[in-house]
Amino acid sequence: PLVLHVLGARPNFVKAAPVVRALGELGIRQAIVHTGQHYDALMSDVFFADLGLPEPVANLAVGSGTHARQTAALLTGLEDVVTEQRPDLVVVYGDVNSTLAAILVCAKLHVPTAHVEAGLRSFDREMPEEVNRVVTDALADILLVTSPDGLSHLAAEGVAAGKVHLVGNPMIDSLFAALPKLDPAPPRERLGLPQRYAVATLHRPANVDDPGSARELVDGVLAVAEQVPVVVPLHPRGRTRLAEAGLVTGGNLKIVDPLGYVEFLSLVRGAALVVTDSGGVQEETTMLGVPCLTVRPNTERPITVTHGTNRLVTPQSLPAEASKALADGAAIPAGELPPLWDGKAGPRIARVIEAWLRADNLSPAS
Ligand code: UD1
Numbered sequence: 001p002l003v004l005h006v007l008g009a010r011p012n013f014v015k016a017a018p019v020v021r022a023l024g025e026l027g028i029r030q031a032i033v034h035t036g037q038h039y040d041a042l043m044s045d046v047f048f049a050d051l052g053l054p055e056p057v058a059n060l061a062v063g064s065g066t067h068a069r070q071t072a073a074l075l076t077g078l079e080d081v082v083t084e085q086r087p088d089l090v091v092v093y094g095d096v097n098s099t100l101a102a103i104l105v106c107a108k109l110h111v112p113t114a115h116v117e118a119g120l121r122s123f124d125r126e127m128p129e130e131v132n133r134v135v136t137d138a139l140a141d142i143l144l145v146t147s148p149d150g151l152s153h154l155a156a157e158g159v160a161a162g163k164v165h166l167v168g169n170p171m172i173d174s175l176f177a178a179l180p181k182l183d184p185a186p187p188r189e190r191l192g193l194p195q196r197y198a199v200a201t202l203h204r205p206a207n208v209d210d211p212g213s214a215r216e217l218v219d220g221v222l223a224v225a226e227q228v229p230v231v232v233p234l235h236p237r238g239r240t241r242l243a244e245a246g247l248v249t250g251g252n253l254k255i256v257d258p259l260g261y262v263e264f265l266s267l268v269r270g271a272a273l274v275v276t277d278s279g280g281v282q283e284e285t286t287m288l289g290v291p292c293l294t295v296r297p298n299t300e301r302p303i304t305v306t307h308g309t310n311r312l313v314t315p316q317s318l319p320a321e322a323s324k325a326l327a328d329g330a331a332i333p334a335g336e337l338p339p340l341w342d343g344k345a346g347p348r349i350a351r352v353i354e355a356w357l358r359a360d361n362l363s364p365a366s
């Protein structure tokens, strides 16, 4: 049997690495397709290197575009690869456009699918990711859930319980595997930062695409930079708009290119505070015990608020919340960490897939 992983964007690589490793340990034949949704070396190659991911069998080079254009390129490219490779199971990750396209293509080709990180919901359909999540979970055959709230969301949407498995969070497997390499000193020195600093990452369309929203956000970040030096490894999406809104290097603020996985998490580990609108960074800060302020009206990862170091803030409340977090530090309650975020999600996922492959689910050709 052949398991095919469809990966396209930065967070996909982080989630897939532990699953690929665990399937490999079970001797299951597998291959990776890179859709090329992310293509800059700092958004893609560096993750394959840092995470030890094997070379993809194909790179579809779909690149960027409007949602329709990018998704259309993903659909046609993936239809060809899936038809050619004839996988017994396709594994998709997270909530990006590559995930959506892969699940649609497989549903139409009658190729079974597994969705890693099923069940997350922000209940905000203005987020492109929320649309991708709902469609992906409606079509997936195996739903691999990272936190217990996902189980109730899927049940409420009528997904049969037999398809759903609570397996924990493979992104945390990658974090744990990298932990021995996470030393804040080298990136801090390279970037000329003092001992005490904050890290900010910003790329959500609702924050960075509209000039008005970008300006409010930048004003909030500039006010944080009056309290503590802030380094911003900037996602390409926000580059132009945020710079126009005043997010430029100077004084206490340093704008840099996106960082590789190990270098980024090293900086986060040593940070006094993280400001973000990322999904994954909310989870990683929770596990590293670093206070995290998420500039969003909602989160599909509420467990990082109830069981972690995360707080939702507005651009307006950000400066005051930052000053509180900087004063309280670890007093932001770490609490009880999310269940099954223990570095063993990859092996759990691999066992679910192995059992599924054994249970007579193979295509006639394999
Ligand atoms: C995508 C995901 C988002 C995820 C993010 C992770 C969707 C709908 N969105 O958003 O959920 O949080 O990835 O980082 O799938 N660009 C480059 N170089 C690259 C990639 C992108 O310059 O290697 C620029 C292009 O100008 C492009 C823009 O970034 O238009 C957006 O890229 P895209 O992949 O469409 O969406 P992201 O904002 O990265």
Ligand code: UDP
Pocket (backbone or CB within 6 Å): 010, 011, 014, 201, 233, 234, 257, 258, 259, 260, 261, 262, 264, 265, 277, 278, 279, 280, 281, 284
């Ligand atoms: N990340 C990274 N370098 C950076 C910013 C983020 O390696 O400069 C990592 C981060 O640690 C996490 C993943 O990228 O593992 C999250 O990706 P992103 O924030 O782009 O996407 P989201 O999680 O919001 O979908």
